[in-house]
Amino acid sequence: MSGQPAGLGSVLVVGTGLIGTSVALALRGHGVTVMIADQDPGAVRLARELGAGEEWAPGGARVDLAVIAVPPQFVAQWLLDLQKTEAARFYTDVASVKALPIAQAAQLGCDMTTYVAGHPLAGRERSGPAAARADVFLGRSWAYCPGPETSGGAVAAVLSLIDLCGGNAVQVDPVVHDEAVALVSHAPHVAASAMAARLAGASETALGLAGPGVRDVTRVAGGDPGMWTAILSGNARPVAEILEAVADDLSTVAAALRAVSVDGAAIGRVTDLLTRGNAGQSRIPGKHGGPPRAYAVVQVLVGDRPGELARLFQVAKDAGVNIEDVRLEHTPGLPLGAADLYVQPEAAEVLAEALRAHGWHVP
Template sequence: MTPVERSAIGSALVVGTGLIGTSVALALREHGVRVFLADRDPAAVRLARELGAGEDWTGGGPVDVAVIAVPPQFVAQQLLDLQKGEAAAVYTDVASVKVQPLRQAAELGCDLSRYVAGHPLAGRERSGPAAARADLFLGRPWAYCPAPEAAGHAVAVIRELIGLCGGNAVQVDPAEHDRAVAVVSHAPHVTAAAVAARLADASDTALGLSGQGVRDVTRIAASDPALWTGILSGNAGPVADVLEALVADLSAVAGALRALAGDPAALDDVTGLLSRGVVGTGRIPGKHGGPARTYAVVQVVIGDRPGELARLIQAAGETGVNIEDIRLEHAPGLPLGVAELYVKPEASAALTEGLRERGWQVSTP
């Protein structure tokens, strides 16, 4: 495919000014694209506009590209309505399900030659335009799933859109996409919600003992349930397949744990699942999409005061060591916490020594 010129997208319409839609708008605005905004909630449009995401859509057009940022079950009807009004030359969406919108769009008689289904693999546990960021998609995979009828120009425009937003364009078959996100996104969300649901009735003692582990596992469970109900219903079969396999694993481990008193060998089933978990974790792509790496962790005690984290990062920079990742864990009831600095193993000693020389309390687990 011959790359299109940057001038191919001079104007865009974003329908749905939630987290993803507003983030797309902000990213396009940074490249000088004139962006129009529409949403059934006037307050959401107003906030997105105040954030600098664009201007109100009052009809007219057509714009170069329309981005449909609504729940999956509404994508096809929104596409039909926009095409009837000739709102744009090319259309895409950002829903996390692809088979359902494409099937429904075909059934409604939408023009699939000008529609390229899309899905940026980025998000946050927070929702709404206030959580939007122009750099939300930077370096993130962005799947696009053109139907056989899709015109080459339409595909080229959507690839340019992805590039303008900083995403990494990945062409994938719609059914394969839905099976993939069931494994890496949808089923994990349900699993996180199931773990978090156990906390609803947990004792104060249990909650007082909670650490970073439970926060990591349950973070995404704070997302909007109504939004996720629509996503899960649109990808029901593939998600159910993953959850059934997960339930089988958990049931086997539960049975093995109950059998331990009379059969110590049952522990092998537990070890087997934990070992498979290590293998699976190791297959998650690492930094810049490369192979996963094992990093050393340098733990630094940090005060819960303004400027402390910036001071720590500056001190780390003075050691000449690159920080690959950073996580914070607060100490319940105390005005301090621990910053976990992830570095290449060979750099751990230099960072530890350098920070200690600069007065930081450091340890390596």
């Protein structure tokens, strides 16, 4: 690769959804001049009100980097149009599919020396500029996929972008990237949606009994269907292969459960899937991307009142205990809930005693 590294004094963000607006907010926090553009004037107006930047006027001053934050199928055309007007020195995108936009950009005749495909592995269940946060990328992996013809200046600009947003840069082949996100992001979203779809016709009795298990399994199903349709169609084959494998497992378990009353050995096939599930879940990286850790859980009852969590965390701070994670479960019909505090095993009893001493109910 060749070319000089580029500092980022000015950036154009095309697409003011959750990710695009979050990129703009993060850059603005570092004093970068940010221009924003979107086909929806209302989205641009809201992003501006949130402090994401000023509206871009085509034909204006050339920026250092253009960040294309649109669905995968539209990245290449935007890249071509921006390059024709020399809108930026370098270009990247943040779509969650990489092989498709790269191939389409090459087919359209885009200048591939100035383009680095990228994907920050961050997001929320909500969408749109109102859901944007400057800190959404902190500590999160950010894939980037330079090609053999990519200039060093383009790579340096994208690495500077990732650094300013607080992400962890991970260079990866685009095909490998798409297969990986199919497994850890795209197929899980479809699986969660399939389970959540069963709830659409559920009885009030069933919904009244819903606990943290079903909420955990279906959490991501609240994403925007239109956005996810575009993502899935752009990574169709890898996602389909994983879903077929999952469907095979589910069919095997369903058949075993139907047979269990006449074939006692059938339950072994259910145990096999649950065991493999334990093994797979244990491989998910732990805090800060390190190896998974087994935490102890201290459960405490929390009133549904302002400031309760702040008081809870203050007790932990005073006791010198770091809370690694927290899960909340609300109690239907009552103004209280349970907070599960995940801590290092050796700190569990210290925290429990400190909470009890301050009047908290620890079962």
